[in-house]
Amino acid sequence: MKRQITFIKAINEALFEAMKEDNSIICYGLGVDDPKGIFGSTIGLQEKFGEERVFDMPASENAMTGIAIGASLNNIRPVMVHQRTDFFLLAMDQLVNSAAKWHYIFGACVPITIRLIVGQGWGNGPTHSQSLHSWFSHIPGLKVVMPTTAADAKGLLLSAIADNNPVIFIEHRWLHNMQGEVPEGDYRIPIGKAKLINEGNDISIVSMSYLTIEAKLAIEYLKEKDISVDLIDLRTVKPIDWDTIYKSVKKTGKLLALDIGNATNSVASEVIAKVSINCFEDLKSAPQRLALPDYPIPTGFSLTQKFFNRAEDIIESVYQVLGIADNGSVVIDRGETPHDVPGDWFKGPF
Amino acid sequence: MIDWEIAIKLYKNMQLIRHIEETIARKYTEWKMRCPTHLSIGQEGIASGVSIALSKADLVMSTHRSHAHYIAKGGDPNTLIAEIYGKSTGCSSGIGGSMHLIDKSVGFMGSTSIVGNTIPIAVGLGLSLKLQKSKHISCVYFGDGSIEEGVFYESVNFAAIKKLPVLFICENNFYSVYSSLKVRQPEGRKIYKMVEGIGIKSAFGDGNNAIEVNNLTKNAITSIREGNGPYFLEFSTYRWLEHCGPNYDNDLGYRSFNEYSDWKEKDPIVMLEKQLKEYDEFSNEKISTIRNHSQKIADEAFEFAESSPFPKPEDAYKNLYSE
Numbered sequence: 141m142k143r144q145i146t147f148i149k150a151i152n153e154a155l156f157e158a159m160k161e162d163n164s165i166i167c168y169g170l171g172v173d174d175p176k177g178i179f180g181s182t183i184g185l186q187e188k189f190g191e192e193r194v195f196d197m198p199a200s201e202n203a204m205t206g207i208a209i210g211a212s213l214n215n216i217r218p219v220m221v222h223q224r225t226d227f228f229l230l231a232m233d234q235l236v237n238s239a240a241k242w243h244y245i246f247g248a249c250v251p252i253t254i255r256l257i258v259g260q261g262w263g264n265g266p267t268h269s270q271s272l273h274s275w276f277s278h279i280p281g282l283k284v285v286m287p288t289t290a291a292d293a294k295g296l297l298l299s300a301i302a303d304n305n306p307v308i309f310i311e312h313r314w315l316h317n318m319q320g321e322v323p324e325g326d327y328r329i330p331i332g333k334a335k336l337i338n339e340g341n342d343i344s345i346v347s348m349s350y351l352t353i354e355a356k357l358a359i360e361y362l363k364e365k366d367i368s369v370d371l372i373d374l375r376t377v378k379p380i381d382w383d384t385i386y387k388s389v390k391k392t393g394k395l396l397a398l399d400i401g402n403a404t405n406s407v408a409s410e411v412i413a414k415v416s417i418n419c420f421e422d423l424k425s426a427p428q429r430l431a432l433p434d435y436p437i438p439t440g441f442s443l444t445q446k447f448f449n450r451a452e453d454i455i456e457s458v459y460q461v462l463g464i465a466d467n468g469s470v471v472i473d474r475g476e477t478p479h480d481v482p483g484d485w486f487k488g489p490f
Numbered sequence: 491m492i493d494w495e496i497a498i499k500l501y502k503n504m505q506l507i508r509h510i511e512e513t514i515a516r517k518y519t520e521w522k523m524r525c526p527t528h529l530s531i532g533q534e535g536i537a538s539g540v541s542i543a544l545s546k547a548d549l550v551m552s553t554h555r556s557h558a559h560y561i562a563k564g565g566d567p568n569t570l571i572a573e574i575y576g577k578s579t580g581c582s583s584g585i586g587g588s589m590h591l592i593d594k595s596v597g598f599m600g601s602t603s604i605v606g607n608t609i610p611i612a613v614g615l616g617l618s619l620k621l622q623k624s625k626h627i628s629c630v631y632f633g634d635g636s637i638e639e640g641v642f643y644e645s646v647n648f649a650a651i652k653k654l655p656v657l658f659i660c661e662n663n664f665y666s667v668y669s670s671l672k673v674r675q676p677e678g679r680k681i682y683k684m685v686e687g688i689g690i691k692s693a694f695g696d697g698n699n700a701i702e703v704n705n706l707t708k709n710a711i712t713s714i715r716e717g718n719g720p721y722f723l724e725f726s727t728y729r730w731l732e733h734c735g736p737n738y739d740n741d742l743g744y745r746s747f748n749e750y751s752d753w754k755e756k757d758p759i760v761m762l763e764k765q766l767k768e769y770d771e772f773s774n775e776k777i778s779t780i781r782n783h784s785q786k787i788a789d790e791a792f793e794f795a796e797s798s799p800f801p802k803p804e805d806a807y808k809n810l811y812s813e
Contacts, residue, residue, distance in 0.1 A: 207617055244585060245590050
């Protein structure tokens with residue numbers, strides 16, 4: 141068995157690798173040098189690269205984004221991190237008006253990487269669980285990546301840091317402890333390339349981030365029912381790898397698009413729109429979308445019981461697309477793990 | 491004691507700004523300059539006083555009202571006017587217009603339209619200069635309205651923590667569009683005093699006295715270059731024309747005619763002319779030569795802009811990303 145490490149360790153490794161290779165890279169964010177080190181992802185960086193390149197910051201999300209932009213205009217490559225996406229909302233002027241547009245207006249590069257972590261469950265609630273990748277994707281000039289596997293986390297983070305454009309790097313908190321085989325050294329996954337992670341003929345599922353893990357559980361279940369699935373993990377949601385999606389839909393004629401954000405105007409909506417426009421003749425049934433309801437995310441244990449989509453919901457949506465009567469009996473065995481945590485490793489607090 | 495060589499530089503610099511701005515105002519109603527345009531007439535003293543104290547390699551950022559800052563730093567007048575005309579030879583290739591100017595060859599790193607937007611970006615430039623152990627500084631202009639934005643406090647705070655080589659220049663012209671400072675900030679509170687409270691050095695000066703601006707800026711730059719961290723300068727001044735556009739707007743009644751005429755008496759160019767009267771080598775003839783030369787540069791810039799090609803419609807779909 142080749143070397144297995146966690147997603148968070150893969151992020152940590154990518155940061156070490158990048159900063160070792162390029163002295164112009166700096167890394168900052170609230171808590172990067174505290175004992176917890178952003179869930180472990182920035183542990184050891186300051187000891188290795190010094191306080192000038194790795195530092196904690198004031199709670200000033202907007203200015204610190206502008207500061208990243210300014211530094212990047214003079215040959216520094218900043219990597220900024222926020223422990224929850226929701227705090228980054230304070231920085232929309234700098235992200236949307238400056239970072240996204242600087243190259244278009246002035247022709248000057250803005251090589252910045254912004255890591256955002258999306259919470260789920262454990263009462264993270266309305267303002268600690270939002271995934272706003274659809275917003276960011278709406279802004280011309282940004283790139284938005286959201287890896288699922290540990291290897292893709294490392295490979296995409298190294299590509300994001302090397303990219304000459306502003307890249308939003310979205311990590312789902314529930315992925316942090318998942319293990320995967322990760323190559324050592326400078327390993328890169330190109331931005332803008334999706335990955336076909338399961339091949340099948342009956343339906344195409346287009347997924348992202350943590351929902352890909354649930355989709356894999358769904359696929360195992362569906363296999364026993366003789367339903368085979370093309371599962372595409374987007375990895376980058378701006379720009380989207382349309383060729384991979386179209387190729388799959390042309391083969392299966394059926395589409396289910398998943399999204400970890402709210403349904404309306406989601407990336408999943410865009411996937412369905414573009415497939416309907418460009419592959420209309422190939423579609424054998426109406427595509428379906430499975431995303432969060434258009435409500436803020438509640439906090440309480442019982443309120444979240446049905447709120448987030450899981451493998452069971454994916455299976456039901458697959459049945460809908462395939463026109464299979466659903467008797468509502470789908471149950472995936474998850475042992476004793478409650479619905480609001482990703483596994484026994486997670487004991488909060490956030 | 492006035493350094494006459496510097497005084498002449500300031501005078502030439504202000505006259506050039508004034509002539510270019512007046513030519514824009516005169517020609518604006520030809521409707522060939524089709525973008526919101528905020529003129530700096532009356533406020534030249536600050537741009538010139540600051541820029542003459544900076545070196546070419548020092549970096550500057552600015553706001554929606556940035557023509558004076560751009561010209562004063564040595565920005566190319568041709569590409570400025572071409573930009574306002576939306577031509578492909580414009581400093582932002584016609585993408586940005588009057589509110590998005592850049593001339594990196596003289597350290598003018600960009601101006602943008604959102605209030606307070608370039609303040610943190612200039613602090614980021616300051617961070618880069620510190621990391622690179624450069625002796626140069628970053629300088630950012632903004633108005634009294636920017637002081638009301640949260641990002642101003644965030645930016646000054648960070649610059650103070652890291653002792654960054656950043657010079658903050660606040661042009662207090664007492665109005666944010668039509669809104670008087672009186673309704674926006676507490677009476678009697680001095681901006682520069684408040685900023686001192688954040689923990690950086692700060693001073694106030696008459697923005698219509700270019701020599702005073704220049705002297706205060708030189709002091710500030712010396713302090714910054716000695717490694718003492720950022721410096722904040724507030725200068726009072728007054729915009730003569732409407733917030734946006736080529737006209738006078740005293741008829742609107744949001745400010746009194748008396749207030750306007752008091753400030754017009756303090757025209758920074760006339761004030762410097764009075765000071766220069768004591769200088770033997772300055773004469774009415776010299777004034778005409780400088781004025782004629784300034785108008786010639788302005789006229790050439792308009793000829794350059796008029797004769798330049800427009801970008802093609804399909805050029806709107808370029809340069810979204812850097813390769």
